Amino acid sequence: LEGSYALVVLINSDKQKVFDARKGSPRILGIGKGEMFCASDIPAMLKHTKMFVPLEDYDYGFIARTGYELFNLKTGGKVNRKAITVDWDVEMAEKGGYQHFMLKEINDQKHFVYDAMASDVDEAKKLIDKYENIDIVACGTSYHAALFLSILLERNGKRTKTYIASDYQFVATPNKNTLVIAITQSGETADVLQAVKYAKERNAAIIAITNTVGSSITREADISVFLNVGVEIGVAATKTFMAQLIIACLLAGKKKEIAEAPSLIEESLKNSKEINKIAEMLKDKRDIFFIARGLNVPLAYEGSLKFKEISYIHSEAYPGGELKHGTLSLIEKGVAVVVIAPNDETVAKMLGNLKEVKARGALVISLTDNKEIASESDYVISLPTPKNKICYAFAMLVPLQLIAYYTSVMKGNDPDKPRNLAKAVTVE
Structure with a gap:
């Protein structure tokens, strides 16, 4: 064969x-x-x-x-x-009173964030310190975590590039001076494994970030870092993405800065009533756009992916500055735009983007803790304000997941089993 x-x-x-x-x-x-x-x-x-x-x-x-x-x-x-x-508990594979596994796993994040923060990354950090050229390979949700990690490592002075794993062998030229960080929840993603094998053939070092002990990726890697969040049943990744963001922060030396992540996740779970109203409005839309800037862009990409994969509504995400380079032509009356605008260094520019789409008739949903952004928006999901700006990611994570979840349910879809998709993608 x-x-x-x-x-x-x-x-x-x-x-x-x-x-x-x-x-x-x-x-x-x-x-x-x-x-x-x-x-x-x-x-x-x-x-x-x-x-x-x-x-x-x-x-x-x-x-x-x-x-x-x-x-x-x-x-x-x-x-x-x-x-x-x-040591995964059988109860993790049961709904525990929730309507869907996805909703259970969204809520479980407030518990598993502590397990993710306890992950052992010491050896991986030592390896990162040895290399100046770092490639990160991943697919889907894990790719968005890869982008987040890439930004953090770039801020630490590392030359870091993120690749869609399926294209890595066609565009990248790793060598003995390259460190490849491979991110795969299942540890069995065929495209990621192929990218890793391609890099190993060229003598690159490998760090794997995965949720699965004993998976194929752990046998290919020099060092493995585990998410520690137990089995995830829902096809749409939730708690594993949260854990990937935690691991990214740990690898970038930000452990002290994310100490408030658990409380922010727990606080953000209280927004479900307002998010239900927003989902009721979104379920009949044909298009929805997500925009953000800086470290928030990977969250916009992930919010868009979650939304489209379980609601079956067309969705795209862009850095806010890219609107004027083509996407504004798609904005017309009634088109929904989710503006991710926490009160950080990107907020002034995001206010300008919000006004751009609003002037063209967009219906604006904002995730923000900034009063001016809120006053210009049609719908507002209020964010708790963290002490450290890197933690905005953990304040925004749950609302983006819940927007997708409630919209899917209101459309009569099964968010645990979106059509045409599988939990572990084991084919190229």
């Missing part, structure tokens, strides 16, 4: 065994008591066992009630793969 595959095969003549093989795509065995399991990721087996064996490329073998055997096509013989035990 050529390309990537993860196979599970039943043979009529030997029904006591299930045969499996993998290359590129993930395959994990679950070890139970008198029973065995296999799946593409750990959450699928979590109700049955907490002990798992990740297969590696070119592994094949079988499982039976009494155990398993593995072989490898490249080595030509039997292999032993290390079993891992995860």
Whole structure:
């Protein structure tokens, strides 16, 4: 066979065994008591066992009630793969009284933020200190966290560039002087793994940021940093994105500056009543735009992605300064624009952008703690004001997720299972 595959095969003549093989795509065995399991990721087996064996490329073998055997096509013989035990609680894979997993996971952020802040990043920081050229590769939501990390490292004087992982091999030229930071929630994202392998072939060093112990990315990386937020069931990333932002701050040496992140997340969860009203208005819109500047731009991108992937309403995000370079032609009466304008160094410019779209008939929803921005807006989601401006990200995170969630629910969608999407994207 050529390309990537993860196979599970039943043979009529030997029904006591299930045969499996993998290359590129993930395959994990679950070890139970008198029973065995296999799946593409750990959450699928979590109700049955907490002990798992990740297969590696070119592994094949079988499982039976009494155990398993593995072989490898490249080595030509039997292999032993290390079993891992995860401490994820089964309750994490249950709704716990919430209507959807997504809403539960949004609310869980106020708890898991502490676990993310306790992540061990010491070795990763040492490696970052050694390199001047840093590439960050990621996809989807993780790419927005990568942009956030890139800005923080640039402010620390590092030459940092962020790449969509699927394009990395076509546009980047890593070498022995390059550090690649790969961000993937599942640790199995095919495009990220391909980018990492491309970089390793050129002698680059690798740091992985992931939520999954024992995942494929951890076996490719020199150092792994874990999000520590437990299993995430909803396809749309919420608590894992929060944790990625926390890890970004820790890697950039901002641990003291984000001490108030937990209280800001908890405070922002109190805005649900106002956000419900906004969602009621947005559910019938055809287009919505998100704008921001500076460190807030990755949050605008993420807010837009969350909104479109579960509401099925067209959405785009831009740096505010880019409006006049083409996007203003799309702004007309009734078009919704979410203006992310905390009272930081970007607020004066964002006020100008707000007035630009308002003059063309846009309906403005602002996330702000600035009185002038609020007075010019049609709808306002009030932000708590942090002591340190880097923490605005944690004040804005929950409202952006809830706008998407409530709009999706009001449209009759299932936010946990958006159409055409999967939690772990294991194909290129």
